[in-house]
Amino acid sequence: MTTRIADRRPATLQILLSGFLILWLIVAAFPFLWTLWGSFKVEGDFFSKADWMNAITGPLTQAQTGSSMTGDGYYGAWVQEEFWRAALNSLIVVVAVVCISLTFGTLGGYALSRSPYRYAFWLLLVALVFRAMPPITLVSGYLLPFFEWNLWGHLPTAIIVLVAINQPFTLWMLTSFFRNIPKELDESAMVDGCSRFQAFRHVIIPVMWPGVITTGLFSFLLAYNDFAVTAMLLSKENQTMIPKIASFLGTTQTAGNVMFAVSSVVSVTAPLFVLVMFFQRQIVSGLTAGAVKG
Amino acid sequence: MARIQLRNLSKRWGSFVGLKPMNLDINDGEFLVLLGPSGCGKTTTMRMIAGLEDASEGDIMIGERRVNDLEPKDRDIAMVFQSYGLYPTMTVYENIRFPLKVRGIPQAEHHDRVMRAAAAVELNEFLERKPAALSGGQRQRVALARAIVRKPKVFLMDEPLSNLDAKLRVSTRAQIKNLHHELQTTTIYVTHDQIEAMTLADRVVVMSRGEVQQIGTPLQIYDRPANTFVAGFIGSPAMNLIAGEIRGGVFEAANVRIPGFAGVSDGKVTLGFRAEDAGLAPAGEIAAPVYSMELLGDSSMATVQAGGALVAIRAAKNFSAQIGDPIAAHVPAGICHLFDPTTGQRIDRRTVPAGKETA
Numbered sequence A: 001m002t003t004r005i006a007d008r009r010p011a012t013l014q015i016l017l018s019g020f021l022i023l024w025l026i027v028a029a030f031p032f033l034w035t036l037w038g039s040f041k042v043e044g045d046f047f048s049k050a051d052w053m054n055a056i057t058g059p060l061t062q063a064q065t066g067s068s069m070t071g072d073g074y075y076g077a078w079v080q081e082e083f084w085r086a087a088l089n090s091l092i093v094v095v096a097v098v099c100i101s102l103t104f105g106t107l108g109g110y111a112l113s114r115s116p117y118r119y120a121f122w123l124l125l126v127a128l129v130f131r132a133m134p135p136i137t138l139v140s141g142y143l144l145p146f147f148e149w150n151l152w153g154h155l156p157t158a159i160i161v162l163v164a165i166n167q168p169f170t171l172w173m174l175t176s177f178f179r180n181i182p183k184e185l186d187e188s189a190m191v192d193g194c195s196r197f198q199a200f201r202h203v204i205i206p207v208m209w210p211g212v213i214t215t216g217l218f219s220f221l222l223a224y225n226d227f228a229v230t231a232m233l234l235s236k237e238n239q240t241m242i243p244k245i246a247s248f249l250g251t252t253q254t255a256g257n258v259m260f261a262v263s264s265v266v267s268v269t270a271p272l273f274v275l276v277m278f279f280q281r282q283i284v285s286g287l288t289a290g291a292v293k294g
Numbered sequence B: 001m002a003r004i005q006l007r008n009l010s011k012r013w014g015s016f017v018g019l020k021p022m023n024l025d026i027n028d029g030e031f032l033v034l035l036g037p038s039g040c041g042k043t044t045t046m047r048m049i050a051g052l053e054d055a056s057e058g059d060i061m062i063g064e065r066r067v068n069d070l071e072p073k074d075r076d077i078a079m080v081f082q083s084y085g086l087y088p089t090m091t092v093y094e095n096i097r098f099p100l101k102v103r104g105i106p107q108a109e110h111h112d113r114v115m116r117a118a119a120a121v122e123l124n125e126f127l128e129r130k131p132a133a134l135s136g137g138q139r140q141r142v143a144l145a146r147a148i149v150r151k152p153k154v155f156l157m158d159e160p161l162s163n164l165d166a167k168l169r170v171s172t173r174a175q176i177k178n179l180h181h182e183l184q185t186t187t188i189y190v191t192h193d194q195i196e197a198m199t200l201a202d203r204v205v206v207m208s209r210g211e212v213q214q215i216g217t218p219l220q221i222y223d224r225p226a227n228t229f230v231a232g233f234i235g236s237p238a239m240n241l242i243a244g245e246i247r248g249g250v251f252e253a254a255n256v257r258i259p260g261f262a263g264v265s266d267g268k269v270t271l272g273f274r275a276e277d278a279g280l281a282p283a284g285e286i287a288a289p290v291y292s293m294e295l296l297g298d299s300s301m302a303t304v305q306a307g308g309a310l311v312a313i314r315a316a317k318n319f320s321a322q323i324g325d326p327i328a329a330h331v332p333a334g335i336c337h338l339f340d341p342t343t344g345q346r347i348d349r350r351t352v353p354a355g356k357e358t359a
């Protein structure tokens, strides 16, 4: 018989713990659930001045569309305002940023983690300084040359800048993951017949997988959630999702546009849930990789 | 299989000397043990031979080829690491097969060779497990199997038994010895355990502080230690070393008087003898009160203070004495070794009196 430690706790503590967890869950999830529910209403309900309960029951929605739930917000945003184009742009930017960051990050992180030289440390320290700078300071520096060279407004430009902003962090994180992998592993691979790169490819990366996934996820989030860079560097036709949402909000004179923003916020958040759920095992083992010795 | 030569091989990190220039000629098929206390440069030497560490100076020859500038993979060696270095994401089977795979050995041979290597170290039951699900001893055997699955020119083993319990150590030791007998591959084995060195080695290299102290067969090292370091390191207990003076062929120190050193010039010397060569006697060359008594099982060890050092003397296991009781030991000149007190080097005596030393 195995009793888990949790089962041996006194009942009152158990209840207290569960109660706290549930409370926390509600508090944490509430904003999203509220937005999700509201996104199926019309603006008059969700931002009702008369009674906040209207956002839940939706009397105006009923009056305007004939049902208490409506997909108008989604239709308007995705089809009328071509939010799908922004989604596609986001996809391109995000995939490119993650792939490029991880390629450079794994190679560079591996090299730095195995380097016997001092400068590896200084490189990492400089990387940290760059990471600490607000992204917008970099953007203002880029703006003029990009205009001059006519690079402004293209997706690849945004991708390059995002990679540049992201790389220090990726490098840091991956370097510390690589440091946790014993050197004997590369060494025995090299004695067994691998070149340095084969050792990296066949032995180190499989062990590193959780670390790569975790770092990749953080890079993904940075690119996906970015506003400063993409809003500044991309033209209206090339916008990604977050600046697009901002532009919906920026024009409140036109009725219904705020609801476009609300529905696209929900659209932007939903994939995140799927992603985290899909990779949760790797993320957990990645985040705790340093804690347990392999 | 190959002969290995080290020519003036040395290693420096900045101003720290990890290995002083070393010359060594290892014969084809020989089992050579590097023995020494922690931090004396054993691993460094081995890693330079493997190509995992650059030599500061000197040449490494495997076969008749200078390998200094070759990658580890091109040196045709197999290595067992102190911490095993197994691949955690692969099963035992894949671990053992890995060297065959990366070296492009025909697929058809893989299965046979893996099974043979696994059988040699009795691993067949565990082939589908991951290393994390194995005990230390089993991991050890996986590392061994991975080394022998190929036929390399040289085996390098870095303290492969250090993580095993005493019993497993003895059986794995026997396994290694047997494997070497079968494969006849040149082997370099690192350990700080002198029993391992004595039982396994064809020849032992005793090292200390990055310097070779003595190279010889286990018997030579035991019987004729080249200096006080080797004398004090080999044997259990280590050789007794007494600082004293020879005058007119007689060695003298506090509580000690050993005649019979005719032909040795007068002066200060360090005298050494082994506890098991000496014996208790009603009257003898050493006479002192008992400092402590230890029962070892097959015998007991009496310790007395002589010449400013603690001196152990072997006694029968039923011998008993109280601390402080006066005892005497028979220590003829024939069982004694003389060392220079300043350099620690052995002083060879031309006229060796009849005794154990010639045996």
Ligand SMILES: Nc1ncnc2c1ncn2[C@@H]1O[C@H](COP(=O)(O)OP(=O)(O)OP(=O)(O)O)[C@@H](O)[C@H]1O
Pocket (backbone or CB within 6 Å): B013, B016, B018, B036, B037, B038, B039, B040, B041, B042, B043, B044, B045, B192
């Ligand atoms: N990368 C390094 N930089 C500086 N000094 C080092 C380095 N690697 C090892 N040393 C030093 O070299 C000396 C020899 O180390 P080595 O690992 O060869 O010892 P060892 O004989 O294998 O000891 P042990 O029995 O503890 O494994 C030690 O004093 C160690 O501190």
Ligand SMILES: [Mg+2]
Pocket (backbone or CB within 6 Å): B042, B043, B044, B082, B158
């Ligand atoms: Mg070592």
